[in-house]
Amino acid sequence: MLLAFQFTSPGPVIFEIGPIAVRWYGFLIASAVLIGVTLSQYLAKRRNINPDLIGDVAIWVIISAIVGARIYYVLFQWREYAGHPGDMIAIWKGGIAIHGAIIGGTLAAAIFSRLNKISLWQLTDVFVPSLALGQAIGRWGNFFNSEAFGRPTDLPWKLFIPPSRRPPEYLQYDYFHPTFLYESLWNLLVFAGLIYLFFWGLRHRDRFKVGTLTLIYLIAYSLGRFWIEGLRTDSLMLGPLRIAQVVSLVGIMAGITGLIWLYRLKRPLPDVVSSKRPVNQDVEN
Structure with a gap:
C-alpha cells in the first residue's frame, strides 16, 4: 500500500564523544529555536517591527518557555519525580509540556512588552507562525525518544515501540499510533495557514486586526491537539481528565x-x- 510505512526509532543519541552524548531531542529543540527566531525576525520586518527587538524578547521567551514546560510536566508527574529530585532538571531526557512552554513564554513576553512599551499582540502575531513550525520540528524528538505515542494499532502506518518503553498494560503489543507524526503534520498545516494569513494581512491592513493571527493559532492548534491527545497513552491527567484536552478547550x-x-x-x-x-x-531604513 502507498500509505503503508513503519517507524522505528534509531535511539535518542546522535553520537557520543567520551562522556558527552548529543541527543536528538536537544538538537531538534535547538534547531527549532534557531529557525523560529530567524523567521520571526523576518516577519517582524514585514510588519515594521525592529527585528532586534525580536532577538531581545526571544531570549526571555525561550528561557521562560523551557522552564515553564518542565515545571508543568513535573507537577503533573510528581509521583515519578518525587523520589528522584535530580531528574527534575534532566530535560535532555525528554519530558516537557508545550502548554507549559506557551504559558511561560507568554508571561515573559507580557513582562517584556510592558517594560518596552510595545503591544503584546504585535509580538505574539510574529511569533505564532514560528511556534507552530517549532512544534512540528520538536515533535520528532518524541519519535527518537520512543515516547508520546498513541494506543496500539494495526493500521498500515504505525510506530514500533521497544518493550522497555511500553506501558505495562500494552506489553503484548508491538505497534502504536505515531501521534508524534500526526501532531507534526497538523502543526505544519497550521504553520502554512498562519503564513498565508500573515501575508494576506499585509495586503489588507485595514481588515486584518492586531492579535488575529494569535487567536487563530490558539483555535487551530487546540483543535488538532484535542483530537490527537485522545489517542495518547501517556497523557498528563488530573483525575479522569486529560489536562491537554481541557487546556485545548480553553484555548x-x-x-x-x-x-x-x-x-x-x-x-x-x-x-x-x-x-x-x-x-x-519602526525598522531603520
Whole structure:
C-alpha cells in the first residue's frame, strides 16, 4: 500500500564523544529555536517591527518557555519525580509540556512588552507562525525518544515501540499510533495557514486586526491537539481528565471569544500597553 510505512526509532543519541552524548531531542529543540527566531525576525520586518527587538524578547521567551514546560510536566508527574529530585532538571531526557512552554513564554513576553512599551499582540502575531513550525520540528524528538505515542494499532502506518518503553498494560503489543507524526503534520498545516494569513494581512491592513493571527493559532492548534491527545497513552491527567484536552478547550473558547471581540464588537484586545500608543517599532531604513 502507498500509505503503508513503519517507524522505528534509531535511539535518542546522535553520537557520543567520551562522556558527552548529543541527543536528538536537544538538537531538534535547538534547531527549532534557531529557525523560529530567524523567521520571526523576518516577519517582524514585514510588519515594521525592529527585528532586534525580536532577538531581545526571544531570549526571555525561550528561557521562560523551557522552564515553564518542565515545571508543568513535573507537577503533573510528581509521583515519578518525587523520589528522584535530580531528574527534575534532566530535560535532555525528554519530558516537557508545550502548554507549559506557551504559558511561560507568554508571561515573559507580557513582562517584556510592558517594560518596552510595545503591544503584546504585535509580538505574539510574529511569533505564532514560528511556534507552530517549532512544534512540528520538536515533535520528532518524541519519535527518537520512543515516547508520546498513541494506543496500539494495526493500521498500515504505525510506530514500533521497544518493550522497555511500553506501558505495562500494552506489553503484548508491538505497534502504536505515531501521534508524534500526526501532531507534526497538523502543526505544519497550521504553520502554512498562519503564513498565508500573515501575508494576506499585509495586503489588507485595514481588515486584518492586531492579535488575529494569535487567536487563530490558539483555535487551530487546540483543535488538532484535542483530537490527537485522545489517542495518547501517556497523557498528563488530573483525575479522569486529560489536562491537554481541557487546556485545548480553553484555548478554543479563548480564541473564538477574542475573534468575536475584535470583529463583531469591533474593539481592540486588552493589552499590556495603552491602545492609544503606537504598536509598531519602526525598522531603520
